[in-house]
């Protein structure tokens with residue numbers, strides 16, 4: 001049912017979304033049995049806050065602008081309505097999901113595939129840069145109804161006349177703030193201007209930046225705004241420690257932390273590519289299953305490493321802030337800030353890799369007297385405690 005379809009008034013669930021704060025269980029959303037089955041298989045019993053508030057208005061074809069902290073289940077929040085919107089007999093791409101990075105695009109593709117596990121007719125294509133365009137052209141030939149894409153590669157495929165967006169009715173911009181911050185404003189606008197049949201634009205973001213508001217203003221019609229604040233419930237439970245150590249002491253301390261706690265999934269953050277490689281090398285020498293990823297490592301290698309980390313073959317992932325963007329590996333037990341981040345925001349992003357989906361995590365930050373000012377700034381910014389740990 002399209003937004004302007006007169007039939008939609010027949011819909012039993014007519015909501016006044018402005019009177020807001022209404023939350024619905026999965027049952028109350030009256031989802032198709034195939035989706036309910038998938039949700040159950042994924043182990044989701046109750047919707048998260050953002051899911052409880054976005055799914056219904058999205059099903060009703062409203063434009064959406066949703067702000068919610070990371071790890072609150074935004075992917076499923078848009079994945080469910082996107083799948084419900086598909087019309088089996090229609091030709092062409094119906095749903096377009098834009099993501100800022102390849103890792104995120106891949107992850108969204110995986111979660112959508114899980115959600116669509118019992119919908120045999122659904123085909124999902126994931127296209128992103130850094131991979132041979134030939135393979136991705138092949139994917140498009142399989143006539144997907146859903147496309148997950150990074151903006152650059154998508155435009156490339158559009159210009160080669162491989163991808164046509166004429167039939168798209170649902171557009172989702174995931175991590176809209178980051179996408180627009182990364183300089184994709186023109187690309188996003190180029191894509192949005194090429195879709196004559198769009199009935200719904202949904203933007204998901206951790207923050208409401210100026211550029212997010214601009215795109216909303218230009219392209220959305222009376223969007224339903226959903227703001228989920230970080231509450232104690234969805235705020236990740238992360239114990240934070242500072243450890244005074246520098247130079248080689250940090251390596252010993254890292255190995256000790258891993259051994260003493262029997263950690264099997266740890267992310268170690270450094271500020272430079274060079275440092276990630278050096279730390280991974282030294283950890284390997286010390287007998288730790290470590291690998292590094294950073295911007296200069298080619299795509300297939302990065303994917304291999306992330307996969308290894310996900311399935312447990314690699315227990316320590318050493319990375320830069322850029323390389324870690326959008327990676328959501330389940331069950332990261334600890335984050336170690338081998339080097340204190342230069343930006344306060346990076347600290348939040350780094351430690352947010354652990355303690356996801358209601359699980360407890362732990363974060364360690366190495367400091368030395370010269371880093372005291374930086375450290376205090378982070379503590380003020382995050383308004384949290386960072387206990388001093390001696391090892």
Ligand code: ADP
Pocket residue numbers: 043044045046047048051068069070071072073074075076328330356357
């Ligand atoms: P966000 O995009 O908001 O950062 P994600 O969509 O990546 O969050 O979801 C974070 C984690 O929460 C994922 O591992 C996902 O499988 C899980 N998750 C999503 N929805 C639910 C739910 N309703 N119940 C339990 N876990 C969920």
Ligand code: MG
Pocket residue numbers: 074075174175
């Ligand atoms: Mg997300």
